[in-house]
Amino acid sequence: MGRFISDDERDDFWDLSALTPKRKNPVPTFSKRVELSEITVSEEPSDETKKSEQAKGESSFSFQSVKRNEKGQKICSSYEPSDNKFIKKVVISEESQGYNFYGSFKKDAERYYNETGEKSGFVPYFSSVPQYSQLNEEQKNYYFFWRDCIRRGEYIKCDYSYFWLYIYEVVNLSSQISPKEGVKLLCSVWREYRKQLPAIDKNMTAWVCDYCLIHGLSCPLEEISSFVAEIIEFMPLKEFYLASSSSFDEIDADYIMGVASDYNWHMSKLLNSEKYADMFLTHMNASLKEPFRLLFENGETSLDTDEVRSIRYSAFSRSLCGYFTRKSIYVEYYSLSSSEKIRNTVTQTVKYAENRLRAFLSVKSRLSAHTLREDYKKAIDEYYDKLVCKREKENELKTRPAYEKLYDAEERSLSFSYAESIERSSWDIARRLAPEDELSEDFSPVKEEIFVDEASTAFENVAENEQKSAENESKDNSYGLSSSHIEFIRALSENDFARASEIARRAGETPEGFSDKINESFSDFFGDVIIEITECGCAIISDYETEVAEWLKEN
Numbered sequence: 001m002g003r004f005i006s007d008d009e010r011d012d013f014w015d016l017s018a019l020t021p022k023r024k025n026p027v028p029t030f031s032k033r034v035e036l037s038e039i040t041v042s043e044e045p046s047d048e049t050k051k052s053e054q055a056k057g058e059s060s061f062s063f064q065s066v067k068r069n070e071k072g073q074k075i076c077s078s079y080e081p082s083d084n085k086f087i088k089k090v091v092i093s094e095e096s097q098g099y100n101f102y103g104s105f106k107k108d109a110e111r112y113y114n115e116t117g118e119k120s121g122f123v124p125y126f127s128s129v130p131q132y133s134q135l136n137e138e139q140k141n142y143y144f145f146w147r148d149c150i151r152r153g154e155y156i157k158c159d160y161s162y163f164w165l166y167i168y169e170v171v172n173l174s175s176q177i178s179p180k181e182g183v184k185l186l187c188s189v190w191r192e193y194r195k196q197l198p199a200i201d202k203n204m205t206a207w208v209c210d211y212c213l214i215h216g217l218s219c220p221l222e223e224i225s226s227f228v229a230e231i232i233e234f235m236p237l238k239e240f241y242l243a244s245s246s247s248f249d250e251i252d253a254d255y256i257m258g259v260a261s262d263y264n265w266h267m268s269k270l271l272n273s274e275k276y277a278d279m280f281l282t283h284m285n286a287s288l289k290e291p292f293r294l295l296f297e298n299g300e301t302s303l304d305t306d307e308v309r310s311i312r313y314s315a316f317s318r319s320l321c322g323y324f325t326r327k328s329i330y331v332e333y334y335s336l337s338s339s340e341k342i343r344n345t346v347t348q349t350v351k352y353a354e355n356r357l358r359a360f361l362s363v364k365s366r367l368s369a370h371t372l373r374e375d376y377k378k379a380i381d382e383y384y385d386k387l388v389c390k391r392e393k394e395n396e397l398k399t400r401p402a403y404e405k406l407y408d409a410e411e412r413s414l415s416f417s418y419a420e421s422i423e424r425s426s427w428d429i430a431r432r433l434a435p436e437d438e439l440s441e442d443f444s445p446v447k448e449e450i451f452v453d454e455a456s457t458a459f460e461n462v463a464e465n466e467q468k469s470a471e472n473e474s475k476d477n478s479y480g481l482s483s484s485h486i487e488f489i490r491a492l493s494e495n496d497f498a499r500a501s502e503i504a505r506r507a508g509e510t511p512e513g514f515s516d517k518i519n520e521s522f523s524d525f526f527g528d529v530i531i532e533i534t535e536c537g538c539a540i541i542s543d544y545e546t547e548v549a550e551w552l553k554e555n
Helices: 007-012 047-056 103-111 137-151 160-172 179-193 200-215 228-234 245-250 253-260 274-297 340-360 374-399 402-407 416-433 448-475 483-493 497-506 511-525 542-553
Strands: 075-079 087-093 308-314 328-334 531-534 537-540
Touching: 087 200, 103 160, 137 160, 160 179, 160 200, 179 200, 200 228, 200 328, 228 253, 253 274, 253 340, 274 340, 274 374, 340 374, 483 497, 483 511, 483 537, 483 542, 497 511, 497 537, 511 531, 511 537, 537 542
Parallel strands: none
Antiparallel strands: 075 087, 087 328, 308 328, 531 537
């Protein structure tokens, strides 16, 4: 007969606590809870770290005490760029996470850094996140061969995956590649492959900025100046690419216009015509260069403190890099694109420059730029005034035959001795051409001893006659019209159309023919016609009735 099992024993059957290991009691603590935001660690980098950083020449900022920011992230560096007036402060911190998700990639990159490949034809390779471990032997060999060519300055065929693998390698290998050299490598392959691989612009624009900010480097304008205007739309921090004022001359005006203008001349309808497109491409940016220099070098870009903005983000977003490379970046900057004052000035400058170009092309100006300052207008006017003068000289050379220059008078100052030599030469020629018996007594040269005196008297007489002629001309106010013409004008001014018609009839002309003669004379002397033909006949133009009445009083 079996043993009776009590209810307690039946419940103990399901108790598994005896089978599990016993937990140790936690060690009691008597310290209060500390928030991460309260932690401030003062650590000075070791001498080895300083020497390593200085040897690589990568840091333009000074070492500071290592602290933690408000999120508990360890601050690696903090500096204020001296060569970018738009960026006020940069703080680089370590990312909070401590996992090393792509740690093996860095080890592989270090192992393959000096690997070389055999010459090979292109081998396709695709990966959304390319890594060395994904490459087969042929792909790996082609990548190393392609990388060898890149290092020699030869840019052979590649696809997106090989390109991104190379970029990841440069970004992660700061221990093998100094930052100054690294940014050149990034920009060179970007510059050479952006036409072949157009999708790289978006990531490269952001990653080059991140790379420079992390390592305290200036914007590499000299490396990307040829296409900086084409990548404006992809720039997450546009102010970074506006480096020192001394570099403004090297920046295409398209870049500044794209960052801080509400109007873009590339949208002008005139560019649809080949006749005008070349002129726009040649002169618009060139004419904007000087006013933009005034804007950025004469203190116009100083913004109010309330316009300072800040941004915090994780570096190298969408790239392959471990937490040791993916730093947290905090930037305080003056936002050029959001400043109403700057945007208004740049917008008005672009519009005014297009108006002047339109005028040069004899096309109606349609853009409003009334609020633009005079010094900016003057800078643009001087550019186009030179174009106008150049065009006039070219037209003069085209319309005037070359042989006409041979008949131009020699440029000389007034000289009596030179005039005397001409007089003597003319008499010598006359003697040789005319028989002696045909020469009259009056046909003889002026005596040498009295030539200068007579020449002086002749010049004085000419000057006196010209002066008298000018005085007589000023006194004669009839504009060369006859008394009949004057009476015709007087009749019209008194609205006596019948008498005016009779005067014209007696002169043997119609009133219209009489009016044409009068208008022609007034156009030469007065500058405009004074008689118009109306439905009722000839009449004095109402705008000139007062002037005509005054003129009639003197005639």
